[in-house]
Amino acid sequence: MSAAAPPSSPPPPSSLSPLTGGRLGGSDDDSENGKKDSKRRRRGCPSTVSLAPVCPPPSLVDPGTDSTRPYYLFPLFLLVNIATMTDRSIIAGATKEFSAFVSGASDAPALVRENPDAGIGLLQASFIFGYSVAILLSGHYVHKIRWKPLVTCGMCVWWLGVLGSGNARRYDSFYVLLFSRMATGCSEAAFQVVAPPLIQDRGGRHTGLWLSVYLTGLPLGLAFGYVYGSRMAGSERWGWDWAFYFMCVGSSPLIVALMFVRDGINGGILGGTGERVDVVEDAPTDADDGGVEPLLASADGADDPTPRLRQKKFTLFSEIKACLTSPVLVTLSLGWAAIIGVVASLGTFGGAYVLALQLYDDEREAAYWFGIAAALAGVLGTPLGGRLADKVLDRYGVGRAGGEGEDGGGAARGEGVAEELRFPVVASLCARINALVAASLLFVWPTLAMQDAAFFLTFLFAGWTLLFMTQTGVNLVAMLSVDRCHRPNALAFLMLTSHLLGDVPLPIVLGLLKDKFAPACRVGPSGEFVDPETCKDQEDGVRKSLAIAYAWVFWSLIFFECARRYARREIAAAREREANALLFREENGNEVGESSFQYYHSQFKPPESARPPLTPTEGEAQQENNNIL
Secondary structure, eight states: OOOOOOTTSOOOOOTTOSSOSSOSSOOSOHHHHHHHHHHHHHTTOOSSOOOTTTSOOSOSEETTTTEEOHHHHHHHHHHHHHHHHHHHTHHHHTHHHHHHHHHHOTTOOHHHHHOHHHHHHHHHHHHHHHHHHHHHHHHHHTTTSOHHHHHHHHHHHHHHHHHHHHHHHHHTOHHHHHHHHHHHHHHHHHHHHHHHHHHHHHOGGGHHHHHHHHHTHHHHHHHHHHHHHHHHHTOSSSOHHHHHHHHHHHHHHHHHHHHTOOOOGGGGOSOOTTSEEEEETTOOOOGGGTOEEESSOOSSOOOOOSEEEEEEOOOHHHHHHHHHTOHHHHHHHHHHHHHHHHHHHHHHHHHHHHHHTTSOSOHHHHHHHHHHHHHHHHHHHHHHHHHHHHHHHHHTTTTOOOOSSTTSSSGGGTOOSOGGGHHHHHHHHHHHHHHHHHHHHHHHGGGGGOOOHHHHHHHHHHHHHHHHTTHHHHHHHHHHSSOGGGHHHHHHHHHHHHIIIIITHHHHHHHHHHHHHOGGGOBOTTSSBSOHHHHHHTHHHHHHHHHHHHHHTHHHHHHHHHHHHHHHHHHHHHHHHHHHHHHHHHHHHHHTTOOOOOOOSGGGOOOGGGSOOOOHHHHHHHHHHHHHO
């Protein structure tokens, strides 16, 4: 852990800040500021304010670490995230066209023909199922191979899956579309377990803001894909298959750019502190807890009690055990699953809900405004959540350690939150996350009774803004809830749980409930409601299914509070261990006459021979205490 900067000197500014490359204005060190200003002027940047994204370092690679600079790596992650999220929401933006396709495809099963909304939910669930299975494997292999080929190969498979999704219409095959969506989910998983830990390691003091910028790609991509899919599906010239074809064309430069990324830190393997430990040569190891194997064998085979450097042995069992034995991570994942399931359901059936509630008459217009509200909420809420997370990290001094390099605190060396500060940060973040979720429900719940589209979207926008503010905090809590070397596994567990218990079953269930409560509002093979006139009379059934979706979010309040309480329990246990360690140190110090520690229990009293002689005042005080006892 880096040593903290002396109190007399302010911490060095972090040039990784996405907003400012340092302090705004003057500094105590005028000569140092003059050098910085001259460098800025040579690059054509203003001397008083430096915008890092506008004026990044001139070279792509940091010569000190032989790695692509975060200025270029993090924006690339953002663009890849936007591309993958856009592909994920194309179907949600054109539910009528896709419902007509799945109900009329030549090989569609009977369940899908009779319940097109369930078929749409099945397509989304197949994507998430492939994503969830692959993310578990990606979290394991990220310890063994370099992250760059893992991500690049995964994105190439994703590109082929997008191409197959467009070909499904030409083949008139439901199963081609189903398995293509599953393939895109399988390959996207590798990227999602790599980006957040890299940002946490190399984001410096502004880790929360950088992470929120990356996570902004989720609402931006989902909203853009929603509108993009609606417009393309409703186009007389193109159609929804060309939405996938254009995605292939637009994402090709990103995949090429990934091939030129360089990472020389830790050999390009996503790891760090905790993957190598010092152990005694002949000490037994626990095989169930991811035992260790020696890097170098003993030359003479003799027993050597000195510690040796060992490499941790990662297995699927040890990684799953590390996640399941963290109550903070388990409860956090259950709470996040409730939110993700509702967000996915509203994203899948949002246009149908707005149409069935008679807020708009045209699906494209409904999808357009619904997507705009979601995009603005994500763009505004996610960075605000990042700033809120940064304030919590600043409160505990995270990223303020001194050090050389552009991170201003060792981010290039992969240093994160100190071990003793993990659970205090987790407890503070969980409290704020719960408050944001409760506030979002206060804004979203009144939409059940609203008849005007402007009020409906305004309150939905406010509620979603507060909900998107929780993204950065949830990801940070997940990474801090386990040991540093298991952060990719924690993210994989978070996403796996949120998908298997959230957006895999809930869209299917809510689709079936919507069809049951409002059967006339089902979308037929023609792309229209089966009975538009009767659908108007079944508005209460649509609102009932929407109320069930809102009520499901209350589970997140319960589980997030449980996560906070578990973190507080870990803090209390750490304080008890620290107090016991201090007690034993003071006892040992008193035995050699180096401590003035007061023993308050007879079993901790030093032997008579080791006690220093008492002064007259101390003797009188001890006699008085004995009389009281």
